[in-house]
Amino acid sequence: MRKELILWSCFSTLAACGPASSPPPQKQTAELVMAMRPGPTTWFVGPDGDAAGFDRELVELFALDVGLPLRIVPADSALQLLEGLASGAVQIGAGGLIRPPGTDSEGGALLYSSGYYAIEPVLVYNSDGFRPESWTDLIGETVGLVAGTGLEATLAKVRSDHPNVQWRELALPAADGLIEQVSEGSLGYAVVASNEAALVRNVFLNVETAFPVGPSQELVWVMSATQAALRDKVNTFFARIGKDGTLQRLIDRYFGHVRRVERIGAGVFQERIRTVLPAFSTLFHQAQLESGIEWRLIAAIAYQESHWNPQATSETNVRGMMMLTEDTAKRLRVRDRLDARQSIGAGARYLADLKRSLPARIAEPDRTWIALAAFNIGTGHLEDARVLAVRRKLNPDSWSDIKKTLPLLAQTELADDTKYGVARGGQAVVFVETVRAYYDVLLRLEKPYYGARLQATQ
Numbered sequence: 001m002r003k004e005l006i007l008w009s010c011f012s013t014l015a016a017c018g019p020a021s022s023p024p025p026q027k028q029t030a031e032l033v034m035a036m037r038p039g040p041t042t043w044f045v046g047p048d049g050d051a052a053g054f055d056r057e058l059v060e061l062f063a064l065d066v067g068l069p070l071r072i073v074p075a076d077s078a079l080q081l082l083e084g085l086a087s088g089a090v091q092i093g094a095g096g097l098i099r100p101p102g103t104d105s106e107g108g109a110l111l112y113s114s115g116y117y118a119i120e121p122v123l124v125y126n127s128d129g130f131r132p133e134s135w136t137d138l139i140g141e142t143v144g145l146v147a148g149t150g151l152e153a154t155l156a157k158v159r160s161d162h163p164n165v166q167w168r169e170l171a172l173p174a175a176d177g178l179i180e181q182v183s184e185g186s187l188g189y190a191v192v193a194s195n196e197a198a199l200v201r202n203v204f205l206n207v208e209t210a211f212p213v214g215p216s217q218e219l220v221w222v223m224s225a226t227q228a229a230l231r232d233k234v235n236t237f238f239a240r241i242g243k244d245g246t247l248q249r250l251i252d253r254y255f256g257h258v259r260r261v262e263r264i265g266a267g268v269f270q271e272r273i274r275t276v277l278p279a280f281s282t283l284f285h286q287a288q289l290e291s292g293i294e295w296r297l298i299a300a301i302a303y304q305e306s307h308w309n310p311q312a313t314s315e316t317n318v319r320g321m322m323m324l325t326e327d328t329a330k331r332l333r334v335r336d337r338l339d340a341r342q343s344i345g346a347g348a349r350y351l352a353d354l355k356r357s358l359p360a361r362i363a364e365p366d367r368t369w370i371a372l373a374a375f376n377i378g379t380g381h382l383e384d385a386r387v388l389a390v391r392r393k394l395n396p397d398s399w400s401d402i403k404k405t406l407p408l409l410a411q412t413e414l415a416d417d418t419k420y421g422v423a424r425g426g427q428a429v430v431f432v433e434t435v436r437a438y439y440d441v442l443l444r445l446e447k448p449y450y451g452a453r454l455q456a457t458q
Contacts, residue, residue: 030068030069031068031069031070031071032062032063032066032068032069032070032071032091032092033071033072033073033089033090033091033092034059034070034071034072034073034090034091034092034093034094035072035073035074035075035080035081035084035085035090035092035093035094036055036056036059036072036073036074036075036081036093036094036095037075037076037077037078037081037094037095037096037097037173037174038053038074038076038095038173038174039053039095039096039173039174039175039176039196040053040174040176040196040199040200041053041054041055041096041174041175041193041195041196041199041254041255042054042055042056042094042095042096042174043055043056043072043095044056047294047296047297047443047448048294053254054117054250054251054253054254054255055094055095055096056072057250057253058094058116058241058247058250059072059094061237061241061246062234062237065233065237065240066233066237073089073090075093075095075173076173077147077148077171077172077173078097078146078147078148078149078171079148079171081093081095081097081148081222082148085110085222085223085224086109086224088224088226091223091224091227091230092221092222092223092227092230092234093221093222093223094221094222096149096174096175096193096196096219097149097150097219097220097221097222098119098149098150098151098154098217098218098219098220099112099115099150099217099218099220100150100152100153100154101153101154101156101217103153109224109225110222110223110224110225111222111223111224111225111227111228111231112220112221112222112223112231113220113221113222113223113231113234113235113238114218114220114234114235114238114239115217115218115219115220115238116218116219116220116221116238116242116247117195117218117219117247117251118216118217118218118219119193119194119195119196119216119217119218119219120193120194120212120214120215120216120217121151121154121155121191121192121193121194121212121213121214121217122191122192122193122194122197122209122210122211122212122213123143123189123190123191123209123210123211123212123213124179124182124189124190124191124192124197124207124208124209124210125182125188125189125207125208125210126182126183126185126188126206126207127206127207127208128185128206129188131208131210132189132210132211133210133211134211135158135161135162135165136162138162138165138189139162139164139165140164140165140166141165141166141188141189142166142167142168142187142188142189143165143166143167143168143188143189143190143191144167144168144169144170144178144181144182144187144189144190144191145167145168145169145170145178145190145191145192146169146170146171146172146174146175146178146192147169147170147171147172148171149193151191151193152169154213154214154217155191155213155214158213158214168187174196175190175192175193175196175197176196176199176200178190178192179192179196179197179200179204179207180204182204182207183204183206183207189210191213194209194212195255197209198255198258198259199254199255199258199440200444201258201259201263201266202258202261202263202266202269202437202440202441203440203441203444203445205263205266205267205270221234245395245400245401248400249395249398249400249401252399252400253365253366253399253400256400256433257433257434257436257437257440258437258440260430260433260434260436260437261434261437261438266441269303269438269441270441270445272303272307272308273441273442273445273446276308277299277308277446280299280302280308280321280340280344281295281299281446283340283341283344283345284296284298284299284302284344284449285449285451286341286344286345287344287345287347287348287349288348288449288451289451290345290348290349291345291348291349291351291352292352293348293351293352294448295448295449296439296442296443296446296448297368297435297439298344298347298348298351299442299446300435300436300438300439300442301322301347301351301372301375301435302321302322302344302347303438304431304434304435304438305321305322305323305347306320306321306322306323308321309321310338310339310340310343311338319337319338320337320338320339320340320342320343321340321343321344321347322343322344322346322347324337324343324346324347328346328350329346332346332349332350333346334346347375350375351371351372351375354371354374354375354379355367355368355371357371357374357379358370358371359397361397362397363397365399366397366398366399366400369399369432369436370382370397370399370402372431372432372435373385373399373402373403373406373428373429373431373432375431376427376428376431376432377406377423377424377425377427377428378420378423380419380420381406381409381420381423381425381428382402382406382428383419383420384409384415384418384419384420384423385402385405385406385408385409385425386402386405387418387419388405388408388409388414388418389401389402389404389405392404392405399432403429403432403433405425406425406426406428406429407425407426407429408425409422409423409424409425410422410423410424410425410426
């Protein structure tokens with residue numbers, strides 16, 4: 001751990017010395033080699049077994065942009081990432097990194113790309129205990145952080161001004177491990193990026209944000225000084241995807257739904273995962289076998305629809321675990337909507353049918369989220385929202401854009417110009433985003449079921 005901090009410090013010091021200390025540029029290679037730190041905000045294995053993640057998708061898009069095959073080298077800590085850059089084994093380091101304050105974007109041992117996503121360093125604490133309001137409340141307390149990400153330099157003045165605060169720098173691949181320690185009580189406090197705290201807020205229910213510990217900063221990719229030409233290509237790439245909407249769609253894909261469920265609702269959900277879900281998990285597994293839809297996604301839909309109550313009935317006579325209408329139940333040959341097995345299986349098959357009905361060009365995970373909107377509002381109104389997206393020069397195949405036009409269906413003056421008329425499109429957006437939030441929690445807390453090959457959702 002200490003070596004890791006020293007290594008980053010050495011790189012930063014060399015960077016300040018200017019280009020005279022830099023080795024000559026390396027020759028062009030036939031592949032793009034990147035070191036990445038895994039974690040929920042960067043790179044992980046999705047429920048279908050494929051690699052996913054915000055930074056992972058950015059990396060893949062960049063490799064396509066420069067026309068090089070991509071090879072990713074996992075970095076279990078910043079030490080490995082920096083050593084890879086120092087040795088020339090990798091060309092770019094990525095995954096939750098910031099440029100230390102006071103360092104230039106070029107010259108010396110490291111080059112930094114332009115920023116691509118703004119974060120705020122925050123202090124998190126266990127809400128079962130004391131909530132600090134400032135650093136003076138933490139005298140004698142221990143604060144943890146993931147070493148090597150650049151946060152150490154951000155906190156340098158804080159550490160100097162408050163020498164009685166104890167610091168524990170941990171060589172972890174991602175901040176969720178740090179947040180888990182705060183949740184369990186083995187660590188009092190931690191400094192993490194705001195997006196890292198937000199993404200697991202519905203999992204670690206007793207961890208809250210106390211206060212920001214520094215100004216907003218942007219995540220960057222890091223390269224050795226030999227990669228100036230590559231750094232310029234990275235900056236051009238970030239500028240392009242920022243302008244054409246690709247970057248915003250990725251941000252929405254991975255972070256747009258994380259605050260949809262309130263803490264109280266998340267607590268009730270976790271309690272029902274423990275007490276209610278086990279009685280129905282076999283039925284969800286069977287529905288996965290029959291439909292190819294991942295069982296935890298089916299369970300998330302069922303919870304949003306009925307809170308896993310097979311006897312649920314609405315005022316409009318929508319009934320059962322998956323809250324099926326009479327027409328949908330007849331079409332799916334459901335004899336008893338209050339039978340949990342029939343309802344769950346039919347709901348899963350219906351979603352699979354909706355996914356298949358969409359144009360083949362729509363990729364995952366947009367395909368799943370768009371199909372979920374149709375599950376809630378119907379295929380006709382969904383198509384109206386896609387038409388409105390085209391009229392507004394938005395992407396009708398992107399969930400990030402469709403969720404902008406679905407609420408417009410409630411406006412009579414706009415809906416009158418659509419084929420299927422007025423609809424509560426905003427309700428469909430809430431439905432999809434809430435299902436996504438529940439699904440994220442289930443992915444963390446429940447194991448996958450390997451009884452069938454799955455349709456992709458990531």
